[in-house]
Amino acid sequence: MSAAPRILVTGASGRLGRLLLPRLLARGAHVRALTRQHALAPAWRDQGVEAAIGDFGDADALRRALDGSTHLFLLSPITPTLATEQIAVIEAAAAAGVRRIVKLSGSHWTLEPPGRSLSGDAHAQIEASLHRSGIAHRVLRPNAWLQVMLARVPAELAAGDVLQAPPGDPQVAFIDARDIADVAVEALYESTAESGDASAPWVLTGAEAVGYREIARIAARITGRPIAAVPLSAQAQRERIAQAPSPYIAEVHAQFARLIGAGEAAGTTDTVTQVLGRPPRTVAAYLDELLAPKTAP
Ligand SMILES: NC(=O)c1ccc[n+]([C@@H]2O[C@H](COP(=O)([O-])OP(=O)(O)OC[C@H]3O[C@@H](n4cnc5c(N)ncnc54)[C@H](OP(=O)(O)O)[C@@H]3O)[C@@H](O)[C@H]2O)c1
Structure with a gap:
């Protein structure tokens, strides 16, 4: 790429966007x-x-x-207007x-x-609009993020030696959001000539699928405590999902829980390694950051 790209980042204040800004x-x-x-x-500005x-x-x-922008990073949260909003941004970008x-x-x-989740169908509609736009592009499909799925671990372990697991202890190939941000930078800097079949999404996962019993074992090793994973009952999981901020989000979360429970989030790819030239960050490294006793500087 010759001149430095002028990149508009949407979702920039969110969990992923804020990781992307310093990298760019x-x-x-x-x-x-x-x-x-x-x-x-x-x-x-600072x-x-x-x-x-x-x-x-x-x-x-x-x-x-978008005025003067050469590149766009497109992200917005799951809402009923996800597809209409992102398609409007693609049209404005064109x-x-x-x-x-x-x-x-x-x-x-x-x-x-298609048809397995409301948010998945909305994202698919946006991907189709992107393909139709004729603009060079890359779609990133990341698996479940460590920073979302396991963020509650410290609070749960502060209350006792019990980690609440989804029913059935499903395996999940969690990905670290920092790896998604690293890949996003490479995708933005990818040249159209390099990008080959732009219709092929990059499916991003961790290197291995891990269940909550294994997560409890890792947490026990880090903390030296007898931590156990205790599966939620199906009823308790339904009650947890019902606390979502809206009925729409509750429905989406119920769909995710069903798919994860059926083992759908366990598949792995080597895309992170292919793109970054190094393996993905691990669940153990993430838990170590969250749980290891900190020594005073
Ligand atoms: N979490 C996972 O495991 C996972 C897995 C795969 C894919 N995803 C995808 O990740 C996305 C969510 O990413 P995230 O968690 O980083 O998002 P997030 O933390 O919820 O942040 C949402 C961002 O969107 C911006 N935003 C919201 N409504 C807006 C509006 N009307 N106009 C302009 N900006 C708006 C917010 O900006 P301001 O508040 O600053 O305006 C904020 O920066 C979703 O599309 C989801 O499908 C998540």
Whole structure:
């Protein structure tokens, strides 16, 4: 790539987007980040990120945000408007002359075969719109993120030596969100000539599938405590899912729980290693960061 790319990052203040910003700056990109939160602009400016204030639903704000951008990283949260909002961003990107788009999609097993989850079907609709756009692109389909699925482990272990596991102890090839961000940078910098079959998504997973009994064993080794994984009853899992912020999200989470329980999230790929030239971060390394006693500096 000759001149430094001018990249608009959407979802920039979220779990993944905030990992992407420093990585793109370190690569020398010009980074603009879309947010609805005016308060983020000063700190971003200090880091070298230009804030574009706006909402996916505001066509003028999208036009301003995309003006002069050569690249787009497309991410938004799971909501009933996921597909309409992201398709509007793709159309605005085409009008602005954006040359390359990297889309953060759903986990592979939520999209295929069609009809298995509301969010997977929405992501599939967006992927189809991206293919139709004619803009060079790469779709990333990451598996379940460690930072989402296991973030509650420290709080659970603060309350006792019990880790709450989904019914049936399903195996999951969790991926570290930092690996997704590392891959996203490479996907943004991929040249169209290198990218080959752009219709093939990059399916991103950890190197191995791990169950909650194994997670409890790792946590026990790190903490020196007798930690056990105790499966939730199906009823307790339903009650947990019902606490979701909306009935729509509860339905999506119930669909994910069914698919994960059926072992659908256990498959692995070597895409992270192929793209980054190193293996994915491991569950054990992540748990070590969360749980190992910290020594004073
Ligand atoms: N978690 C997993 O295991 C997993 C696995 C596979 C795929 N995914 C995909 O990951 C995505 C979620 O990523 P995440 O967890 O990083 O998101 P997140 O932390 O929920 O962050 C959401 C971001 O979207 C922005 N946003 C929300 N509504 C907006 C609007 N109307 N206009 C403009 N910006 C808006 C927010 O920006 P402001 O608040 O700053 O405006 C924020 O930066 C979903 O598409 C999901 O399908 C997740």
